[in-house]
Every structure is written in C-alpha cells, then in structure tokens.
Amino acid sequence: MADMARKQGSHSDITGPRVRDAALRLIARHGYAAVSMRQIAAEVGVQAGALYNYTPDKQSLLFDLMQGHMQELLAASRSADLAGDALARLAGFTRFHIAFHLPRPDQVFVSYMELRNLSDANFAVIEGMRRAYEDVLEDILRDGEAEGVFAMADTRVTTRALIAMLTGVSNWYRPDGQFDTETITTIYWDLVRKSVTA
Amino acid sequence: MADMARKQGSHSDITGPRVRDAALRLIARHGYAAVSMRQIAAEVGVQAGALYNYTPDKQSLLFDLMQGHMQELLAASRSADLAGDALARLAGFTRFHIAFHLPRPDQVFVSYMELRNLSDANFAVIEGMRRAYEDVLEDILRDGEAEGVFAMADTRVTTRALIAMLTGVSNWYRPDGQFDTETITTIYWDLVRKSVTA
DNA sequence: TTTCCAAATGAACGAGCGTTCAGTTAAATG
DNA sequence: CATTTAACTGAACGCTCGTTCATTTGGAAA
Incomplete structure (x- = not known):
C-alpha cells in the first residue's frame, strides 16, 4: 500500500508546470541572471522556498x-x-x-x-x-x-x-x-x- | 591658464578605454546581469568606485x-x-x-x-x-x-x-x-x- | 620645492540574492 | 473522527549587488 495514487488531489502536479511556465516567461523577458527565484515564486503565487519542491x-x-x-x-x-x-x-x-x-x-x-x-x-x-x-x-x-x-x-x-x-x-x-x-x-x-x- | 592640456599625463585617457574593453569582454562572456561592477573593476585593476569616473x-x-x-x-x-x-x-x-x-x-x-x-x-x-x-x-x-x-x-x-x-x-x-x-x-x-x- | 587636483581608494549604505529548514496547514487516508 | 504527510510558509544564513563619498595619493604645474 505504498505506491498507488500517492498524491492524488495534491497540488504538486499543478504547481510544477506553473513553476516552469513562470520561469520560462520571466527568463525569456529579462534573462536568467536577472530573474530571481523570488520573482518566479511570486508569479506562481508561492514563497521562494516552495520552488525547491520542484527543482x-x-x-x-x-x-x-x-x-x-x-x-x-x-x-x-x-x-x-x-x-x-x-x-x-x-x-x-x-x-x-x-x-x-x-x-x-x-x-x-x-x-x-x-x-x-x-x-x-x-x-x-x-x-x-x-x-x-x-x-x-x-x-x-x-x-x-x-x-x-x-x-x-x-x-x-x-x-x-x-x-x-x-x-x-x-x-x-x-x-x-x-x-x-x-x-x-x-x-x-x-x-x-x-x-x-x- | 585653464583649458590647455588640462590632464596631460593623467591616467583617465588610458583607464577609460580599459573599462570599456573589460566590460565588453566580460558582458559578452557572462551577460550583462551576471557581470558585476566589481568584476569589471578587478579586470581593469582598480576598485569598483573608480569606475564611476568613467560612467x-x-x-x-x-x-x-x-x-x-x-x-x-x-x-x-x-x-x-x-x-x-x-x-x-x-x-x-x-x-x-x-x-x-x-x-x-x-x-x-x-x-x-x-x-x-x-x-x-x-x-x-x-x-x-x-x-x-x-x-x-x-x-x-x-x-x-x-x-x-x-x-x-x-x-x-x-x-x-x-x-x-x-x-x-x-x-x-x-x-x-x-x-x-x-x-x-x-x-x-x-x-x-x-x-x-x- | 611647494601647490594643486585628477584619479583612485576603501569603507560603508540598504537591498536583494540562492538556498535551507523547522514549523504550519489542509486534504486524503484509514 | 483521527491520523498522516505532501505542500507550503516565513524566517534566517552568509554573501554579493550598485552606488556614494570622505580621504589619500602621486605626478604635473608653478
């Protein structure tokens, strides 16, 4: 009873792509070095620390x-x-x-x-x-x-x-x-x- | 006795181009946002504050x-x-x-x-x-x-x-x-x- | 030799950086 | 309802950032 449908209903399968989408758009606009993890997090609507669940x-x-x-x-x-x-x-x-x-x-x-x-x-x-x-x-x-x-x-x-x-x-x-x-x-x-x- | 040969012998006409050269090379290599004024200054051989005599x-x-x-x-x-x-x-x-x-x-x-x-x-x-x-x-x-x-x-x-x-x-x-x-x-x-x- | 001043120093400012982590929250499970 | 745990918060870590400025330096001018 470990592997089946483990995190159904959790947000991780939604937030993950949103992190990537926000990062892509911000980096395209401002450049990798000019974009901070806090900016990406703000775009997604979470705190910066939460990004490290996804990368x-x-x-x-x-x-x-x-x-x-x-x-x-x-x-x-x-x-x-x-x-x-x-x-x-x-x-x-x-x-x-x-x-x-x-x-x-x-x-x-x-x-x-x-x-x-x-x-x-x-x-x-x-x-x-x-x-x-x-x-x-x-x-x-x-x-x-x-x-x-x-x-x-x-x-x-x-x-x-x-x-x-x-x-x-x-x-x-x-x-x-x-x-x-x-x-x-x-x-x-x-x-x-x-x-x-x- | 004001305008003639005012800063002959000073370094400013040498350091100025060196600042631009260092900035160009570093920005080309690492990108504008990733290059700091301190890096440029170090490449020229001065402190960061001295750059503001030139830009x-x-x-x-x-x-x-x-x-x-x-x-x-x-x-x-x-x-x-x-x-x-x-x-x-x-x-x-x-x-x-x-x-x-x-x-x-x-x-x-x-x-x-x-x-x-x-x-x-x-x-x-x-x-x-x-x-x-x-x-x-x-x-x-x-x-x-x-x-x-x-x-x-x-x-x-x-x-x-x-x-x-x-x-x-x-x-x-x-x-x-x-x-x-x-x-x-x-x-x-x-x-x-x-x-x-x- | 003395004066002068452009050039450069070095310390400081507030702010933001990537990353970590103990603690909180809330939804799914039993 | 009680338990579990993935997801997230919020604060903190040491560090670097662009920029400012009082002070020092050293070569040219007088």
Missing part, C-alpha cells in the same frame, strides 16, 4: 527548460523528416522548422540566449542536441548534392546559415502582425530553395 | 558599448554602399557585413543579446539604428527588383532573413578554424546571390 536549484530549472525544448524539437523533426527526394525533404524541413518555432517564441529565445548561463556539463548536453538537429538538415543537403539537385560550397556552413536564417524569424514575427504562418513559410521556402538548388 | 552607472556602460558598435557599423556601411548596379552593391554589402562582423565577435554578441537589458529609452535608440542598417540592405534589394535582377516575395522579410543568415556566422566562426574570411565571404555570397536573383 533542486536555479541552474537545473534553466537546464530542464532548454533540454525539454530540444527534446521536443528533435523528436518532432525526426517524425517530420520522412518522405521523398531531397527537394521535398528540404521543403518539409523548412515548413517544419517554421511551424515548430513560431508558436514557441519564449522557448526559442531562452534556448538561444541562455547557453552561456549553463554549467559546462549542461552546456555540453544542449550543444550535442543542437548538433543532432543540424545533422537532420545537413543530411538532406548532402543527399540533394548526391542527387545533383543541390549545389553549395560547404554543406556544414550552409546548414548553419540556413538554420540561422530560419530561426531568425522568431526575432521579429508577431502573430497579430501582417503575415500568417503559411505566408512566412512560402517566403522562406522560396529563399531556401533558390539558395541551394544547382 | 554614470552600469546601464550607461552597456548602452555606450552598443551605441558605439552601431555607430561604427552605420558609418562604415554607408561608406561601403557606393558603386554599381544592385547586384554589385549586394555583393559589396555581403562582403562588408562579414568583414565588419567577423573581427568583432564580442560587440556582435553583446549588441544582439543584451537588447532586453537596455532601459526603454536606450532600447529605442539602438532599435532605430538597427532599422537604419536594415534599410541599407533593403534599398539595395528594392533597386534590384526595379532593375529586374532580383525577385522576392517580400523585401522587408527578405532583408531580415538575409541579415540573420549573415550575422549568424559570428555564432560559430573561429579565426583559427578551417575557413578564412575570404572563403566565408565566397560561401555566403553564393547563398545570398542565388536566394534573391530572379
């Missing part, structure tokens, strides 16, 4: 946010990179990248801006996941070169250039602005396709 | 670094955007952007990562300068469309996409690495040219 320390809170984002990104990208020739897969990747990033501006912001606030060990983990994501695109570009459909001076540099271009959309895109996701995708796919086709 | 406060120190960078960038870009048809000017802009940014990784990093740590008034100033720089490229793209040499879905979005791509090189480029500036320029110019030509 061992502030650094782990940042790492969990970034690792969670990268895990979602990797899992989703591997599902998306499936069918067809290199050109079709590049179109799919472009569409996926924009569709994944645009609805997650805070996650994107934190994951790209707070790398230097990770401990060395945590940085290595996130960096490895970023590499793995770059490899998804690089494989497509290499296959397209082999097919004779793509031509570029250096695959690795081109990979990074394209990802920088695509991710940059999060820096200015506003959902209530001039463009919807579909229009953005069309514009960027046009740039991507032309830049790498032979 | 009214920490916020002004950050703003001066960013404003100085943007002023240099704008002045240099206007000198570089001179001759020829749109294609030649786009080549010149691409070359200029890379040549200007690659030797200044710390300035680039700070100017793009610390925007959220500026006061509202200071942010507006820097944002305006960034807009002005984007306009240099956008003018080239518009002229190229008028010439019938370029074709793109949206000039403003394309401007931002290209600048994001070009600036992204600072995120991974290392001067002791595989590529020299000339090679990088060739690779990126290839991508830029193909992405916008009709």
Whole structure:
C-alpha cells in the first residue's frame, strides 16, 4: 500500500508546470541572471522556498527548460523528416522548422540566449542536441548534392546559415502582425530553395 | 591658464578605454546581469568606485558599448554602399557585413543579446539604428527588383532573413578554424546571390 | 620645492540574492 | 473522527549587488 495514487488531489502536479511556465516567461523577458527565484515564486503565487519542491536549484530549472525544448524539437523533426527526394525533404524541413518555432517564441529565445548561463556539463548536453538537429538538415543537403539537385560550397556552413536564417524569424514575427504562418513559410521556402538548388 | 592640456599625463585617457574593453569582454562572456561592477573593476585593476569616473552607472556602460558598435557599423556601411548596379552593391554589402562582423565577435554578441537589458529609452535608440542598417540592405534589394535582377516575395522579410543568415556566422566562426574570411565571404555570397536573383 | 587636483581608494549604505529548514496547514487516508 | 504527510510558509544564513563619498595619493604645474 505504498505506491498507488500517492498524491492524488495534491497540488504538486499543478504547481510544477506553473513553476516552469513562470520561469520560462520571466527568463525569456529579462534573462536568467536577472530573474530571481523570488520573482518566479511570486508569479506562481508561492514563497521562494516552495520552488525547491520542484527543482533542486536555479541552474537545473534553466537546464530542464532548454533540454525539454530540444527534446521536443528533435523528436518532432525526426517524425517530420520522412518522405521523398531531397527537394521535398528540404521543403518539409523548412515548413517544419517554421511551424515548430513560431508558436514557441519564449522557448526559442531562452534556448538561444541562455547557453552561456549553463554549467559546462549542461552546456555540453544542449550543444550535442543542437548538433543532432543540424545533422537532420545537413543530411538532406548532402543527399540533394548526391542527387545533383543541390549545389553549395560547404554543406556544414550552409546548414548553419540556413538554420540561422530560419530561426531568425522568431526575432521579429508577431502573430497579430501582417503575415500568417503559411505566408512566412512560402517566403522562406522560396529563399531556401533558390539558395541551394544547382 | 585653464583649458590647455588640462590632464596631460593623467591616467583617465588610458583607464577609460580599459573599462570599456573589460566590460565588453566580460558582458559578452557572462551577460550583462551576471557581470558585476566589481568584476569589471578587478579586470581593469582598480576598485569598483573608480569606475564611476568613467560612467554614470552600469546601464550607461552597456548602452555606450552598443551605441558605439552601431555607430561604427552605420558609418562604415554607408561608406561601403557606393558603386554599381544592385547586384554589385549586394555583393559589396555581403562582403562588408562579414568583414565588419567577423573581427568583432564580442560587440556582435553583446549588441544582439543584451537588447532586453537596455532601459526603454536606450532600447529605442539602438532599435532605430538597427532599422537604419536594415534599410541599407533593403534599398539595395528594392533597386534590384526595379532593375529586374532580383525577385522576392517580400523585401522587408527578405532583408531580415538575409541579415540573420549573415550575422549568424559570428555564432560559430573561429579565426583559427578551417575557413578564412575570404572563403566565408565566397560561401555566403553564393547563398545570398542565388536566394534573391530572379 | 611647494601647490594643486585628477584619479583612485576603501569603507560603508540598504537591498536583494540562492538556498535551507523547522514549523504550519489542509486534504486524503484509514 | 483521527491520523498522516505532501505542500507550503516565513524566517534566517552568509554573501554579493550598485552606488556614494570622505580621504589619500602621486605626478604635473608653478
């Protein structure tokens, strides 16, 4: 009679996500170093000490946010990179990248801006996941070169250039602005396709 | 006997730049909020209080670094955007952007990562300068469309996409690495040219 | 040599930091 | 109803923060 439904009805399964949500929003807005545990706690509506029921320390809170984002990104990208020739897969990747990033501006912001606030060990983990994501695109570009459909001076540099271009959309895109996701995708796919086709 | 050679031989004209250099390097490495005035002072070799001979406060120190960078960038870009048809000017802009940014990784990093740590008034100033720089490229793209040499879905979005791509090189480029500036320029110019030509 | 003053020191200010923990609370269990 | 215990409080720990300022220092000016 120990393990079954142990904390049903308790708040911990509600407060936990709320801590993460508050931390994500505040860190995206003000930066990891500028946000205090007391600010996060106030946003959730608890005292600072209560946060330590949900994270061992502030650094782990940042790492969990970034690792969670990268895990979602990797899992989703591997599902998306499936069918067809290199050109079709590049179109799919472009569409996926924009569709994944645009609805997650805070996650994107934190994951790209707070790398230097990770401990060395945590940085290595996130960096490895970023590499793995770059490899998804690089494989497509290499296959397209082999097919004779793509031509570029250096695959690795081109990979990074394209990802920088695509991710940059999060820096200015506003959902209530001039463009919807579909229009953005069309514009960027046009740039991507032309830049790498032979 | 008042105004002539007033502080010749004093340290202020040496310490001032050293404060800015130390602040730039430390902020690029650890972030504005994570760097203390005492750390900057220690790097310079003075006590924290002495910094206030050179800046009214920490916020002004950050703003001066960013404003100085943007002023240099704008002045240099206007000198570089001179001759020829749109294609030649786009080549010149691409070359200029890379040549200007690659030797200044710390300035680039700070100017793009610390925007959220500026006061509202200071942010507006820097944002305006960034807009002005984007306009240099956008003018080239518009002229190229008028010439019938370029074709793109949206000039403003394309401007931002290209600048994001070009600036992204600072995120991974290392001067002791595989590529020299000339090679990088060739690779990126290839991508830029193909992405916008009709 | 004496005077002068820019430059820098070093101590202090109130405030906020991450984190810990003994004690309180309130909902689920028996 | 009595008991249990996860969740949370509130105070405290030692420490660092940005900034101020009376005082000291040392090289240039007279």
